Amino acid sequence: MPTARAFEGRVALITGGGTGIGRAIAEGFVAEGGRAFVIGRREEPLRSLADEHPGAVAWTTADVGKAEDAPRIVQAAAREFGRLDLLVNNAASVPSGLLEATSDEQIDETMAVNLGGTLRLIREALPHLRESKGQIVNISSVVVSTNNPNWAIYGATKAGIEYATGALSIEFRPLGIRINTVAAGPTDIGGWVPEEIQREQAEARANNAGRPVLGAIGLPQDIANAVLLLADGRAGWITGQVIRATGGWTTLYMPPPPPTY
DSSP states (O other): OOOTTTTTTOEEEEETTTSHHHHHHHHHHHHTTOEEEEEESOHHHHHHHHHHSTTTEEEEEOOTTSTTHHHHHHHHHHHHHSOOOEEEEOOOOOOOSOGGGOOHHHHHHHIIIIIIHHHHHHHHHHHHHHHHTOEEEEEEEGGGGSOOGGGHHHHHHHHHHHHHHHHHHHHHGGGTOEEEEEEEOSBOOSSSSOHHHHHHHHHHHHHTTTOOOTTSOBOHHHHHHHHHHHHSGGGTTOOSOEEEESTTOOOOOOOOOOOOO
16 A cells, blocks of 8 residues: 555546546545545436545546547546646446447447547646646556457457557656556456355455455455555656556456357
């Protein structure tokens, strides 16, 4: 974890910040003295987070998949807190299934949110990050390292983010801006982990004083901790990297029903 009050006076813009990994990142950043501007599509979770951290969290609803929302998002964050030190691209569209059964709308939305939205927000945030010598942390996925036919579209967008991270690290180096990516392993953000596995994971963490259990399904806080480590000033020599926060998972293969042609 970062040093105490590691983010005092710093401002983070976090997409998909109302729930799951994004919310955990915002809570961790604020706990270390920072302020967070969170965006998402749904008002209720964003408002709830801000109410829990008055003065430290502000929000607006937006869709990172819409090109016209990118400048509005960055301008709102800078206007609210007067600066921007960290951009966390966490929002994602996560379709799964065989390509043959995937609609044009699903393909377009996934590309627009995951890859287009990430690149547009980075571009719009550059003037502010140049001024603060700030940084960018993107969220990718372990699926990039797998060959799972269920995840072709989603994995392709995350692979694009990982490539862009390395390329942009060279582009941004003269600006003093660091950019890295955290590739998340299987993470329990609700709804997809069977209850019996959730119970096993909870018991294991309780027996291990709440610490992460290697090989287990991760929690949002586990991914948030990796993001905060990269955002800490002590990581100032790290840029252009993809950090795999997976608890030891190197593959994630869930066989789909065999396609019929």
